[in-house]
Amino acid sequence: MAKLIQFDLVSPEKSLVSVKANEINIPGSEGDFSAMSDHAPIITTLRPGFINIFTADKEEQYFVTGGFAEVSAETTSVLAEKAFTKDDLSRAVADKLIMDAKLKHEEIGSDATAKYCSDLEVALSDI
């Protein structure tokens, strides 16, 4: 039995998940990675995407729009700007997120917002 890692997912409003997990897949801004026990300590920003949490008996999926992750040997925490459970994320919610991002892009029009828009669209394409 592999060692478990403490995983927390918190949004500004509340703490969404706090579990002991085997493995967590995290959409880092430089690429996806998996955090397991004894991972090297790393702090990375996130791009919009799905977080998969593998606990002993089930797999859970959450969608985050951004934020950052802090991984150390025993704990992993993700601080998300906005986080949705799989059930909350309907097509309508997804469209709204994309719309908002596009509006913001039109307003600011930087590379960062353009990248955010395309990342968001890719991540939400198969809902």
Added chain:
Amino acid sequence: MPSLKDLKNRIESVKSTRKITKAMQMVAAAKLRRAQEAAVSGRPYSDRFDSVMSGLTASMGVDSGPPLLIGTGADTNHLLIVMTAERGLCGGFNSNIAKLAKLKASKLISEGKSVKILTVGKKGRDSLKREFGKYFVGHVDLTEMKGASYSYAVEVASNILNRFDSSEFDVATIYYSRFESVMSQIPTEKQLIPPVFQASTESTAYDYEPSEEEILIDLLPQSITAQIFRALLENGASEQGARMSAMDSATRNAGEMIDKLIIQYNRSRQAVITNELIEIISGAEAL
């Protein structure tokens, strides 16, 4: 000496005041529970954010970093963000925050520094208007806000950041009330830009991806939003707590007043009866 009718009217009016304050107290109690839950569940996010930011800044060294982190190097233009409630009748809640901000503003002005004030919430604006009205640069209205929502924090933060980008100020300080308990809310001042982090005690050496600098640029605005959101939440809970205890004592005072008035009413009624009796008796004796 008020007449019986006057006394009766007063008793009635105090009674209806008591009903109102009682109702307000109960509404505040119900809202307080929600606001308190929100404040408590919002704490992990901002605490963690703070600890990560302090680790980051420690690893960045003192002198390098984006201006949002190390400041503009000057200390002449100050922005005070005064966060209060939209509504009154909550004891010293609004005036305590305003008092703290006033103190700081007067101190800065006497030091010859320029002061700008951004008010969030109507009550703070009202109480600062007379003395410091000419320093107002903006106002964020919270009337539509039901419970603290993150989008308001985003709005306030982007307002502040835009001002920083157009170099309207060097130092930003935020004023709000920290929720300690129902009985005690502590008006707090916190420097937002450049941020002051508690020295981190963690020794873990993190890898940063992308580089520290890029993460900082990405996270600093978010960290400011997070702190403002925290202030909104704490304020929300404090407001309801303050209102609840203020209305509780108002209700109690009204009760005491009613008791006193009833005694006075009964005494004067008795005096009238005694008077009448004396008149009747002395009339009968005269015959």
